[in-house]
Amino acid sequence: MGSGHAHRLYRHGHSPVHRLPAHTKIAAVLAFVLTVVATPREAVWAFGAYALLLAAVAALSRVPARHLLTRMLIEVPFVAFAVLMPFVAEGPRVEALGMSLSESGLWGAWNVLAKGTLGVAASVLLASTTELREILLGLQRLRMPPLLVQIASFMLRYGDVITDEMRRMRLARLSRGFTARGVRQWGVLAKTAGALFIRAYERGERVHLAMLSRGYTGTMPATDETAATRAQWTSAAALPLAALAVCLMGWWTL
Amino acid sequence: MVDTVTAADPRTDPRDEPAAPPSLEVRGLAYAYPDGHQALFGVDLTVARGERVALLGPNGAGKTTLVLHLNGILTGGAGSVTVAGLRVDPADRGALAEIRRRVGVVFQDPDDQLFMPTVREDVAFGPANAGLRGAELAARVHEALALVGMEEYADRPPHHLSFGQRRRVAVATVLAMRPEILVLDEPSSNLDPASRRELADILRSLDVTVLMVTHDLPYALELCPRSVVLSEGVIAADGPTRDLLCDEALMRAHRLELPFGFDPRSVTLPHA
Amino acid sequence: MHVPDGFLNAPVSVATGAVAAAAVAVSLRGARRELAGTAAYHGAERTAPLAGLVAAFVFAVQMLNFPVGAGTSGHLMGGALAAILVGPYTGVLALSVVLLMQALLFADGGLTALGTNITLIGIVTVVVSYAVFRALVRVLPRRRGSVTAAAFVSALLSVPAAAAVFTGLYALGGTAEVPLGKVLTAMLGVHTLIGVGEALITTATVGAVLAVRPDLVYAARGLARPLVLRSGPVATPGSGPAPRATAATSTDSAAGPAPAPAPAARPASARKVWAGGLAATLLCAGVVSFYASAAPDGLEKVAGEYGISSQEEEHGLADSPLADYGVASIADERLSGGLAGLIGVGTTLAAGAGVLVAVRRRGNAGAAGAPAAEGSGGRAENAEDGAGRTPAGSA
Numbered sequence: 001m002g003s004g005h006a007h008r009l010y011r012h013g014h015s016p017v018h019r020l021p022a023h024t025k026i027a028a029v030l031a032f033v034l035t036v037v038a039t040p041r042e043a044v045w046a047f048g049a050y051a052l053l054l055a056a057v058a059a060l061s062r063v064p065a066r067h068l069l070t071r072m073l074i075e076v077p078f079v080a081f082a083v084l085m086p087f088v089a090e091g092p093r094v095e096a097l098g099m100s101l102s103e104s105g106l107w108g109a110w111n112v113l114a115k116g117t118l119g120v121a122a123s124v125l126l127a128s129t130t131e132l133r134e135i136l137l138g139l140q141r142l143r144m145p146p147l148l149v150q151i152a153s154f155m156l157r158y159g160d161v162i163t164d165e166m167r168r169m170r171l172a173r174l175s176r177g178f179t180a181r182g183v184r185q186w187g188v189l190a191k192t193a194g195a196l197f198i199r200a201y202e203r204g205e206r207v208h209l210a211m212l213s214r215g216y217t218g219t220m221p222a223t224d225e226t227a228a229t230r231a232q233w234t235s236a237a238a239l240p241l242a243a244l245a246v247c248l249m250g251w252w253t254l
Numbered sequence: 255m256v257d258t259v260t261a262a263d264p265r266t267d268p269r270d271e272p273a274a275p276p277s278l279e280v281r282g283l284a285y286a287y288p289d290g291h292q293a294l295f296g297v298d299l300t301v302a303r304g305e306r307v308a309l310l311g312p313n314g315a316g317k318t319t320l321v322l323h324l325n326g327i328l329t330g331g332a333g334s335v336t337v338a339g340l341r342v343d344p345a346d347r348g349a350l351a352e353i354r355r356r357v358g359v360v361f362q363d364p365d366d367q368l369f370m371p372t373v374r375e376d377v378a379f380g381p382a383n384a385g386l387r388g389a390e391l392a393a394r395v396h397e398a399l400a401l402v403g404m405e406e407y408a409d410r411p412p413h414h415l416s417f418g419q420r421r422r423v424a425v426a427t428v429l430a431m432r433p434e435i436l437v438l439d440e441p442s443s444n445l446d447p448a449s450r451r452e453l454a455d456i457l458r459s460l461d462v463t464v465l466m467v468t469h470d471l472p473y474a475l476e477l478c479p480r481s482v483v484l485s486e487g488v489i490a491a492d493g494p495t496r497d498l499l500c501d502e503a504l505m506r507a508h509r510l511e512l513p514f515g516f517d518p519r520s521v522t523l524p525h526a
Numbered sequence: 527m528h529v530p531d532g533f534l535n536a537p538v539s540v541a542t543g544a545v546a547a548a549a550v551a552v553s554l555r556g557a558r559r560e561l562a563g564t565a566a567y568h569g570a571e572r573t574a575p576l577a578g579l580v581a582a583f584v585f586a587v588q589m590l591n592f593p594v595g596a597g598t599s600g601h602l603m604g605g606a607l608a609a610i611l612v613g614p615y616t617g618v619l620a621l622s623v624v625l626l627m628q629a630l631l632f633a634d635g636g637l638t639a640l641g642t643n644i645t646l647i648g649i650v651t652v653v654v655s656y657a658v659f660r661a662l663v664r665v666l667p668r669r670r671g672s673v674t675a676a677a678f679v680s681a682l683l684s685v686p687a688a689a690a691v692f693t694g695l696y697a698l699g700g701t702a703e704v705p706l707g708k709v710l711t712a713m714l715g716v717h718t719l720i721g722v723g724e725a726l727i728t729t730a731t732v733g734a735v736l737a738v739r740p741d742l743v744y745a746a747r748g749l750a751r752p753l754v755l756r757s758g759p760v761a762t763p764g765s766g767p768a769p770r771a772t773a774a775t776s777t778d779s780a781a782g783p784a785p786a787p788a789p790a791a792r793p794a795s796a797r798k799v800w801a802g803g804l805a806a807t808l809l810c811a812g813v814v815s816f817y818a819s820a821a822p823d824g825l826e827k828v829a830g831e832y833g834i835s836s837q838e839e840e841h842g843l844a845d846s847p848l849a850d851y852g853v854a855s856i857a858d859e860r861l862s863g864g865l866a867g868l869i870g871v872g873t874t875l876a877a878g879a880g881v882l883v884a885v886r887r888r889g890n891a892g893a894a895g896a897p898a899a900e901g902s903g904g905r906a907e908n909a910e911d912g913a914g915r916t917p918a919g920s921a
Contacts, residue, residue: 034539034638037531075530078533085704116532119637119639123633123637127630127633133372148623151578155624162582162586166587166589183593190727190730191730208572212327
């Protein structure tokens, strides 16, 4: 079961990519992925160019390829989906390897695979080079509503605490001889979930009390005044700008 | 609106110093939770300025509920709470903010108290809410962390600290607000003996009124000259800690038990 | 159901992004009211810590595995549960934040598809389940059992509703020409089954919270009793213990931490709830088998269609989302196309039988595992066994 926290993506480092302010990186990744999605799927070479761009960033960030590739396995379910597409889709069909495949399905599969993979790779790169806390500050500087940033930071601060509680409850179940094998045990598991909710909510109330006790009135005191320099924005923009050039070329050559 | 205690108020408690209003004055406090459970049934308690008082009581006596009334987090029951002359009134938000600055509550679970991403930000949270900024804020944070000996951990995330360290940081988060009275909810719980002693040293070194909620009787004896017993939602006893702890019948009646082999008569008190 | 990048075209992605942003903005305002609690004056201040902790809870509970049998397990998506427990606005906020963090920290769900994912998993499930829930609670008699029944039906419907919206989005901005009618049929069929699982877990979880802290269930708040004052002498040390303060109280018999008003109607209403659940389950089974037999072109096409949704099912009824982030679990057995339908129907029947058993057991007031459960459970496991061994189509 969820050993997710061991798989947190961040990898400590001191590369130029690590040093860029988070908000420039988030903006750059978002722009990059949008550009990729907007690229016509027929411009096959363009996706190769995107992959090269990402590879260059990865090299610059000095994150090992193995780290990136294993983290990208998250998209495997969608590979399965993509593989099915040529069999399901309608329209003109082509014969390949003795099977009748839909042409539009093949293009659809290619489209999902290429864009999905590039999207995952870009996100993994972002998460590998940016600390949790930095990502939150970055979102705040990108004008995400402060309340939403607060909710996200509380979620991250207490995600571990609650997951730990869940783990202890599981140990308690196991040590009293309970193993969940099928639907018949759902009642017990649901009680765990219910207890977890009560604990989480009550902790939320206690945290709120602790905040009130120190004069909280609904807004977090601003403690972060970091701003990105023009040079930092420029280096962050290099990736999406290069991608945009590729994208325009893709439409041009169509 | 600030309700100062006037001379007409019945000041029956002889421990009150006539010069300054007591740090804390609780009168007839009763409260029931939204789920229907009534926890307080009319609490009367006065703590003079500079006193260190232990609030003793078994589990479920209503100790934590009382604590939450002291800074106006729980209200709506009967009775009144007055902090250094300022009455807790939920309708008066300005006074409430001042009450919360004056009453520094250190909660039992430091994980509840330390909600910010780093120790520094957490300690800064209170004073920043009070309007401090820049160098002044940094100085206040440093001062508070120095008081509990945690300066070098300022940039660590709280969940990377040991339990004892987290408890000390929790004390610092409150000290940073320069409170009139420090209220500690079970300060010694889950601490190993060394952390326990370190915290006691810190608390003794502070020049502040302390109300310590605990069922750790030796800790109460070590730190607080005076104790009150809260039992079943009312104050059941009040007096010098050593005398209270020596009164076996009283202790038994309120499910307060001394640890095995501990004799309050034979202990040399650091504050005596 | 986390949609990746490139699945829907750019205009639809941007449009759903706008929808999601608007919904989150509305929810930020609405959540203040929901989380205001008993004291009216601290509404806004409670939003951040409480919604944050609810988000952390949703995040954690999605890791709680509910085994279906033979190595497969499902988990909660949590939209309906959040809506019922904390209200729709806070629910949308919590799920949106969870999805945002999953996309940014674990690369689960594309960044450009974030709006789509929030719309489907965060908004549609929460809004549908809450609307159904409110409507049912209004219609049904005011009893705790009604809350449970409403929870079941609303959670059940929320999942296929999201699937239907997904199909609609795919019709607008899909990137392959898949036969939409059949996609819709397959999506609805499979997601109704997933919905049954979601509904069972949601109902049981809501029931567990109701039993302990009914005031925490957004739908069933507000029980207060008058205060009691106890006055007694204060003892001074040496004079022995004061007479127990409680003894001096005149209203003592009425005071004290009296047990919460006991849900006396519980056995009877619980039976009705389970009966309602059984009816709903059987209805679903009927609907699904109707869809399954309505596909005229033989098993091959059905297999393909269910292939699409068996992938979706991966997230709904397969391993925990965080397990996906790990490497080992990726190789887990995946339900292959054609059998997915069979398993689905089998699971539905098994779930129905399980509910029936539960009704009986409650009727007999027995808490321990009844032998009658063995038969149905065994059947479920057999059905799962057949599927579990089937290797995944690809990967």
